[in-house]
Amino acid sequence: MWLLLLLLACGGDAPLDTDTRVVPTADSDTDADSDSDADTDSDTDADSDTDADTDADVDTAQPETADTGTQTSHCPTWEPARSVGDLAEGLGEISGLAASHNAPGHWWAHQDSGAAPELHLLDATGARVALWTVDAGATDWEDIALAIDPESGLPTLAIGDIGDNARSRASVTIHLATEPEDPTTGGRLEVTSLPLTYDDGPRDAESLVIDPRSGELLVISKSLSGDAGVYRAVDDRLERIHTLDFGAPPLGGLATTGADWSTDGWLLIRTYLPDAYLWPVPEDAELSEVLAAPPCPIRLANELQPESVAFSRDGQAVVTASEGRDQQLYLVERSD
Numbered sequence: 139m140w141l142l143l144l145l146l147a148c149g150g151d152a153p154l155d156t157d158t159r160v161v162p163t164a165d166s167d168t169d170a171d172s173d174s175d176a177d178t179d180s181d182t183d184a185d186s187d188t189d190a191d192t193d194a195d196v197d198t199a200q201p202e203t204a205d206t207g208t209q210t211s212h213c214p215t216w217e218p219a220r221s222v223g224d225l226a227e228g229l230g231e232i233s234g235l236a237a238s239h240n241a242p243g244h245w246w247a248h249q250d251s252g253a254a255p256e257l258h259l260l261d262a263t264g265a266r267v268a269l270w271t272v273d274a275g276a277t278d279w280e281d282i283a284l285a286i287d288p289e290s291g292l293p294t295l296a297i298g299d300i301g302d303n304a305r306s307r308a309s310v311t312i313h314l315a316t317e318p319e320d321p322t323t324g325g326r327l328e329v330t331s332l333p334l335t336y337d338d339g340p341r342d343a344e345s346l347v348i349d350p351r352s353g354e355l356l357v358i359s360k361s362l363s364g365d366a367g368v369y370r371a372v373d374d375r376l377e378r379i380h381t382l383d384f385g386a387p388p389l390g391g392l393a394t395t396g397a398d399w400s401t402d403g404w405l406l407i408r409t410y411l412p413d414a415y416l417w418p419v420p421e422d423a424e425l426s427e428v429l430a431a432p433p434c435p436i437r438l439a440n441e442l443q444p445e446s447v448a449f450s451r452d453g454q455a456v457v458t459a460s461e462g463r464d465q466q467l468y469l470v471e472r473s474d
């Protein structure tokens with residue numbers, strides 16, 4: 139389906155009937171990494187984009203969990219977060235992570251605005267094993283996703299140039315490519331770029347996922363007040379299909395900074411706090427109905443500037459990374 143979608147998109151006026159879905163985000167493109175010693179009490183709101191809304195008082199050191207009514211029965215349980223290694227030197231603004239399909243145990247990573255259009259392949263310890271130069275612009279890359287295209291059966295990468303701190307971009311762009319057969323070689327990656335315009339005006343966003351059931355792209359918008367629109371890409375539009383409020387129970391954490399969808403059917407959205415949320419998505423369920431139900435909680439690492447998140451390919455672990463120099467790759471494994 140993606141290939142068809144891409145061909146049509148490139149071809150111009152042919153109507154696209156496929157949909158793609160996206161999820162919301164929070165942004166921080168700067169490296170306010172002045173104090174980049176992670177896990178301390180550094181306030182993440184030192185980060186540039188947190189300017190706006192007020193009570194986004196995100197103290198990662200003493201986070202208050204939004205503990206209000208999240209679902210607990212039938213929820214997976216998780217081990218505490220642990221560091222698995224230092225992030226590669228030079229990757230001081232990791233902005234998105236996704237598990238590789240063709241290089242099992244490896245992670246695709248990219249950096250935030252100001253960085254070159256590059257994908258980095260990291261091993262399980264956060265060391266870089268390959269560099270890919272992407273044939274595309276990079277205004278504000280905020281998230282990446284990988285899923286098997288249900289029609290072609292090919293692993294497909296989606297890169298979300300969706301950051302918009304000023305909410306001023308007429309359109310954002312998602313770049314699509316089939317994952318290289320051997321990601322460890324590095325090289326040049328050609329992509330097809332989809333310009334997308336929000337139906338309800340420009341949004342900032344840091345979360346991009348692919349619905350593995352349909353191949354649709356979903357973007358989740360970010361607001362420091364907690365308002366998060368869930369948008370599906372349809373043709374050249376981003377259509378809001380649901381609204382989540384991370385400023386009120388049962389959610390919390392205000393700004394959304396990343397998301398992923400596991401191969402075993404869980405949608406995860408993370409926030410500025412170590413709190414993140416999971417919804418199990420049945421094969422035939424409407425996503426808007428799923429998201430209206432209470433989520434399962436998951437506690438991620440207490441990072442300097444929480445941003446990137448990805449499931450392992452089997453869905454049994456979640457990795458995270460923070461912006462800022464000298465950060466680490468953290469792993470949270472299922473314990474049930």
Ligand SMILES: [Ca+2]
Pocket residue numbers: 164165166167233250280301344445
């Ligand atoms: Ca960011």
Ligand SMILES: [Ca+2]
Pocket residue numbers: 165166167168250251278279280301302
């Ligand atoms: Ca950004």
Ligand SMILES: [Ca+2]
Pocket residue numbers: 232233234279280281344395396445446
């Ligand atoms: Ca990001």
Ligand SMILES: [Ca+2]
Pocket residue numbers: 234235236281282283345346347396397398447
């Ligand atoms: Ca993602």
